Amino acid sequence: MIARILPHPLLTLTLVVVWQMLVNYVSLGTLVFGLILGIVIPLITAPYWPDRPRLKNPAMIVEFILVVLWDIVVANIVVAKTILFTRNTSMHPAWISIPLDLRTPEAITVLAGTITMTPGTVSSDVAADGRSLLVHCLDAPDPDAVRDEIKQRYERRLKEIFE
Amino acid sequence: MSADMALWQEIVLAVFLVTAGIFGLVGSFGLIKLPDPMTRLHAPTKATTLGVGGVLIASMLYFFFAKGHLSFHELMITLFLFLTAPITAHFLAKANLHTDVNRDAVPPPAGDRPWAGFESDEARRIAEDKASKGA
Numbered sequence: 001m002i003a004r005i006l007p008h009p010l011l012t013l014t015l016v017v018v019w020q021m022l023v024n025y026v027s028l029g030t031l032v033f034g035l036i037l038g039i040v041i042p043l044i045t046a047p048y049w050p051d052r053p054r055l056k057n058p059a060m061i062v063e064f065i066l067v068v069l070w071d072i073v074v075a076n077i078v079v080a081k082t083i084l085f086t087r088n089t090s091m092h093p094a095w096i097s098i099p100l101d102l103r104t105p106e107a108i109t110v111l112a113g114t115i116t117m118t119p120g121t122v123s124s125d126v127a128a129d130g131r132s133l134l135v136h137c138l139d140a141p142d143p144d145a146v147r148d149e150i151k152q153r154y155e156r157r158l159k160e161i162f163e
Numbered sequence: 164m165s166a167d168m169a170l171w172q173e174i175v176l177a178v179f180l181v182t183a184g185i186f187g188l189v190g191s192f193g194l195i196k197l198p199d200p201m202t203r204l205h206a207p208t209k210a211t212t213l214g215v216g217g218v219l220i221a222s223m224l225y226f227f228f229a230k231g232h233l234s235f236h237e238l239m240i241t242l243f244l245f246l247t248a249p250i251t252a253h254f255l256a257k258a259n260l261h262t263d264v265n266r267d268a269v270p271p272p273a274g275d276r277p278w279a280g281f282e283s284d285e286a287r288r289i290a291e292d293k294a295s296k297g298a
Contacts, residue, residue: 021236079205109261116248123256128287132272
């Protein structure tokens with residue numbers, strides 16, 4: 001019964017919270033309208049979800065978000081330094097191929113987004129079988145080290161969250 | 164700015180705004196300075212994040228200091244920015260891979276099938292037929 005009204009409780013919760021933040025204050029009226037949206041939208045969109053990701057490890061999600069936020073700040077400073085102080089001729093742009101241990105499409109999507117937001121790397125393509133990511137580095141004298149760091153820092157945590 | 168803020172509050176706001184401005188400027192400068200389309204993609208996805216982020220933090224602090232209430236709109240802007248920026252970058256990178264990049268310059272993926280952007284429709288159909296028969 002609950003599963004029929006709330007096919008996706010996490011999506012419902014997200015919609016309610018996002019609605020509160022969009023109207024920018026909390027009152028009974030906005031809460032009720034947020035709940036209506038949170039119930040109706042998942043019901044209407046349910047046929048389009050390919051899958052429902054299962055989140056295993058909530059503490060790890062917090063850790064992951066903090067690590068990524070910190071890395072985004074560091075990434076900004078590193079890239080700004082590269083732009084300002086490295087001559088174009090002494091830069092080492094590189095393509096690297098990252099073999100994936102992750103299998104969940106949602107986890108791979110989060111990993112690709114994270115790679116783009118963090119130090120000097122942009123995820124550019126995924127293999128047709130979903131087993132590797134193609135990443136472009138702005139300045140990577142040692143591409144293997146970049147690959148190992150991505151696997152160690154982000155993929156390991158995502159694996160604990162999603163799989 | 165309004166007179167009902169203390170000096171230190173105005174200084175904090177100013178620091179955030181100036182930092183944000185510098186990062187925005189550096190990101191835009193990177194677009195001119197970097198040598199090719201792939202490296203140019205790095206400048207707006209990174210340096211600008213902190214540029215926009217700094218302005219948003221300053222805006223939140225301003226409403227908290229001057230009006231005494233928390234504003235959540237800035238958090239929503241951050242969230243939507245983090246969702247959309249990587250997708251835009253991904254599309255730009257893929258378009259560039261298609262048109263400009265020598266396919267031999269790109270390392271091969273770990274599995275048997277090529278990068279999704281390089282696989283022809285014909286090869287994809289055959290591979291998916293094989294996968295569905297195997298399953």
